[in-house]
Amino acid sequence: MLIFTMRVQQETFEVRTKGKGTYEITDEVQAKIDKSGVQNGVVTIFVQHTSCSLTMMENAAPAARRDVERFFEHLVPEGADYEHDDEGPDDMPSHIRMVLTRTSESVPLVDGKMQFGTWQGIFLFEHRREPHWRRILVTIIGE
């Protein structure tokens, strides 16, 4: 008789951002996986906001992250003539930058560890100027 032990575990944590920029959350996600005890499957990371987003990035070179951040400042400038600006000049650019990056990311899980490459990390990409609490959902499916 076959009995499989697949299961799902949901976890949540919050990140305090201090204005625009990229904030690595790899360790926080891995801690939730460790707690779950799931060894083999997929972890889905999801950010519950439309004015920040997720991105994978080089985790060793801060200069590379600053270049990414500057690129988005130029591609989606604050000074453009947006129709929607209820919350100030960084309001509409935050939504567009979110659309151009990611809200969910799915990462393979083997022997309890996310299978990142050597330089890969997962980051919260904050697009607002003011500090925010950002809510991240971690769903672990596996055995």
Add this chain to the structure above:
Amino acid sequence: MLIFTMRVQQETFEVRTKGKGTYEITDEVQAKIDKSGVQNGVVTIFVQHTSCSLTMMENAAPAARRDVERFFEHLVPEGADYEHDDEGPDDMPSHIRMVLTRTSESVPLVDGKMQFGTWQGIFLFEHRREPHWRRILVTIIGE
């Protein structure tokens, strides 16, 4: 004896678009989840086309959606000198806009509900001028 009740359910629906723009599909996806009875897991939404895409968006401010749409009109203009234009000036921009946004999105499911933030919704982003039927696949994995 442990017996787990993890399962997978596949659902499909179609959206009728009336030219370029964003069309919210949150309710259609949630209806498929309700039908499945799955309470806890992940739902993967997938669009079966290369000339439209998916995006998360602010669901309360139509002006914000119009700004996103205008941004893509400028970033990937119809008038550029594309090699591939078999189906008209909106053909190649539609593929590039798809590449810059998303084909699949994965959303956590808790107590039978997608765990969106207050202002989050999921949208089909139509990149073609003519009306189209667009096919969305919903895969629900959970217990």
Add this chain to the structure above:
Amino acid sequence: MLIFTMRVQQETFEVRTKGKGTYEITDEVQAKIDKSGVQNGVVTIFVQHTSCSLTMMENAAPAARRDVERFFEHLVPEGADYEHDDEGPDDMPSHIRMVLTRTSESVPLVDGKMQFGTWQGIFLFEHRREPHWRRILVTIIGE
């Protein structure tokens, strides 16, 4: 008594790239699914690098792929004034192009086949000039 047969299977393969461009990997991913025997679920494709990425694309028109590649050459040019250029002029653009595209993609699986639309295929998007071995992880969850 209900006993479900959900399971997870992890597979890996490598792609040899010959410089910048898009390389279709649909057949390689499907071969791993065939080997797994899983019929119904989701396959998550994940690329273990930050200087290449994944994208869905039109798989029938090479001209469309060349237009996408040219678009990214213009949007994220090699000649820009990047702070991070340790590995040459294509170093920083490779990371930004990755951020603008995808690291993971999730595709529904029905009757053992990925549920792509007629013209959909999945591609590795190489952003570096030199040839590289690129590692792709395929996680199949289903029954």
